[in-house]
Amino acid sequence: MSRHPIVKWAQRSDKVYVTVDLPDAKDVKVKLEPDGRFNFSAKKDEIPYEVDLDLFDKVNVEDSKYNVGVRNIVYVIKKAEKKWWDRLIKPEGKPPVFVKVDWDKWVDEEEENERAGMDFDDMDFSSVQMKSKRKKRMGRKRWRWENRLHRWLRKLSLDCFGKTENGDPYP
Numbered sequence: 001m002s003r004h005p006i007v008k009w010a011q012r013s014d015k016v017y018v019t020v021d022l023p024d025a026k027d028v029k030v031k032l033e034p035d036g037r038f039n040f041s042a043k044k045d046e047i048p049y050e051v052d053l054d055l056f057d058k059v060n061v062e063d064s065k066y067n068v069g070v071r072n073i074v075y076v077i078k079k080a081e082k083k084w085w086d087r088l089i090k091p092e093g094k095p096p097v098f099v100k101v102d103w104d105k106w107v108d109e110e111e112e113n114e115r116a117g118m119d120f121d122d123m124d125f126s127s128v129q130m131k132s133k134r135k136k137r138m139g140r141k142r143w144r145w146e147n148r149l150h151r152w153l154r155k156l157s158l159d160c161f162g163k164t165e166n167g168d169p170y171p
Contacts, residue, residue, distance in 0.1 A: 002041075002048040008102035012112055014082045016059075017105050020073040022049055028068050030075065032061050036090070040073070051098075056085040084109055111148075 005022040018038065025042040032038055036055035041048065055077070063078035079085075089095060 002050040004051055004096070004098040005040075005042075005049045007040075007051055007053070007099050008105075009088045009099065010102040010105035010107070011085060011088075012107060013084055013109070014079055016055070016077040016079065016085070016088070017102060018075040018077060018088075019102055019105075020051065020075075021071070022073065023071045025049070025068070025073065028073060030066055030068075030073065032059060032064055032075070032077065034058060034061050034080070038075075038077075042073075053088070053099075054090045056087055056090055057081065057083075 005020050008019040008021065010017045020040055020042075022042055022044055025044050028040075028042040030040050036058050038051070038053040038055055040051040043049065058080035060078040060080050064076060066073060066075040087095065088099060
């Protein structure tokens with residue numbers, strides 16, 4: 001009997017990121033079909049792992065690509081139509097326990113256009129760790145709401161949030 005690895009997903013209007021967390025996977029086989037069928041199989045320590053997902057909508061197999069890394073397998077799946085999906089898989093209801101949202105890659109519909117024009121060449125990624133700690137401390141929904149509010153106020157040049165001695169804008 002095979003096991004299910006953790007599958008994380010995030011989306012944009014034109015693509016879906018599917019990450020299979022399975023460190024040191026051997027004999028990796030990934031298959032994607034145009035109707036949205038995603039199959040994954042691999043072995044770790046001679047234990048078979050499998051995932052068979054019926055994705056929410058049709059996909060473009062030719063423009064999709066994947067990378068088998070040491071820690072995980074990342075598949076960037078190109079959607080057949082440029083639109084936001086309600087969920088990753090077709091069946092309604094609660095998703096399987098091994099399917100989770102990848103909050104590191106997730107972008108809301110409203111934020112997609114803001115991030116599309118971002119230039120990462122001169123960006124300092126050392127602050128990303130502080131943001132993720134703050135997000136865990138505050139809760140995702142509240143952090144996202146306050147982060148949007150903060151950006152909106154910054155756009156208006158009304159940065160009224162106080163800063164602590166370590167530069168963190170939230171107490």
